[in-house]
Amino acid sequence: MTATAEAPLAATNPDWWRGGIIYQIYPRSFQDTTGDGIGDLPGITERIPYVASLGVDAIWISPFFTSPMKDFGYDVSDYCDVDPMFGTLEDFAHLVATAHRHGVRVMIDLVLSHSSDQHPWFVESRSSLSNGKSDWYVWADPKPDGTPPNNWLSIFGGTAWQWDARRLQYYLHNFLISQPDLNFHNLEVQDALLDVTRFWLDLGVDGFRLDTINFYFADADLRDNPALPPEHRNATIAPSVNPYNHQDHMFSKNQPENLLFLRRFRELLDEYGACAVGEVGDAQRGMELLGEYTRDGQGVQMCYAFDFLAAEPLTAARIVDVFHRLDREAPDGWACWAFSNHDVTRHVTRWGLSHAGARAYATLICCLRGSVCLYQGEELGLPEADVAFEDLQDPYGIQFWPEFKGRDGCRTPMVWEPSNRNGGFSDVRPWLPVSSDHLGHSVALQEDRDDAILHHYRAVISMRTTSLALRRGEQDGIEARGNLLTFTRVADGERIFCAFNLGESEVALTLPEGSWNLVEGIGATMPGAGGMTLGPWEYAILRAA
Incomplete structure (x- = not known):
């Protein structure tokens, strides 16, 4: 069978994103329909009526592409297919059609900066110095003493370079060793990734969340990054125990060539009336890059800002400071705000919020200028789950345990009803355990309580979507x-x-x-x-x- 195309819903109103509300779905943890303990695309389809009942404009689905799952789908081995654990292309087409019937747009997570080391492109690239894709990844000779070509560090800890015995060269990996970085200086690479983008647009997606958008290009001369003074370090992008915070990543990311590629990407989006939100991972220049990447219709429509994902409490003064910096550094930019996502401690726990505090922040994010991302379970007031070391799946947490417990605590399964230990997510033991503390927050219980935070989220989402001033004023x-x-x-x-x-x-x-x-x-x-x-x-x- 071949998946059938569905006309993008976004094309009926290309500006829906300006002030829109996007609901992030982590597919492994949303709904299991096959009995393997892992969520899947048919599970998302099954729950579309619930998502639509929230009143959101779109869903953002984290990666579901074919992958060895070393980083849970952010290591892609086939950009144009669905990993069997999540379903098929036909399942995806059915999901898009169902979402569109319910008035919900579909955005998917594109991971373009790097692939899996099992992707056929990399398998060919590493096979020799002279094959057709030899220059599709960032390769470099060692220094005369055999050490890596420069001092760049990986977000997952240690050097960003891995030795390859076949080519007798190092390859760049800003993340896991199994996630080699693509060489965007090669126009063939850019063309191939734009073809991937067109493939999903032809299947009816309404837009994209672009993972690590500022990592696409590395400095062509591979110059060393300078040290970052201790007073300028922060843990917005990487935990404080990670030496990644000791560098100013001037050359390993944030390169000016990014803007040239983003113009090409935007031309393709405009052809379909689609949109994109770019994740800008930078603790020092994030706001400035937000402005550059969303300026004058030449890049993405909006950028995913990290300012409200930090561990420090979100005080009134800090909110004012963020918006003053936005006005100063990105006056023409458009931010997409989030309090929680699949990479950080859920904000109810991170900021120690009471029930009243959680309601206040839910209202606040729906009143701020910009677009909004809500993370699955946020509307239930879910706290961070406490995952035991023996149950950890995240390589990030395993690497830095116990000072940093990783991202599993925010990725545990959605709780639909309280009648069994798996919260209605699966009939078998899930890939991550369901927190017993979450069962009392389940959708079924909250639907029956007039004072539940779930209904509060529906009310403030409606307030925003029906007010032009709150949505885009x-x-x-x-x-x-x-x-x-x-x-x-x-x-x-x-x-x-x-x-x-x-x-x-x-x-x-x-x-x-x-x-x-x-x-x-x-x-x-x-x-x-x-x-x-x-x-x-x-x-x-x-x-x-």
């Missing part, structure tokens, strides 16, 4: 006064004033001049004489009358 006057965060969103005559108390003490609030009506609020009542009080973790969303 300008954001003015963002200020922090202690734990009080305030700002205004404006579009086409609609004016929304947002106030959040992100702390444990009561705060007094003076409203801007004018008459206001309450749109959404917890503990908020309409004021007299232009003022109101917000208790701990309370907020008020007001519309000008």
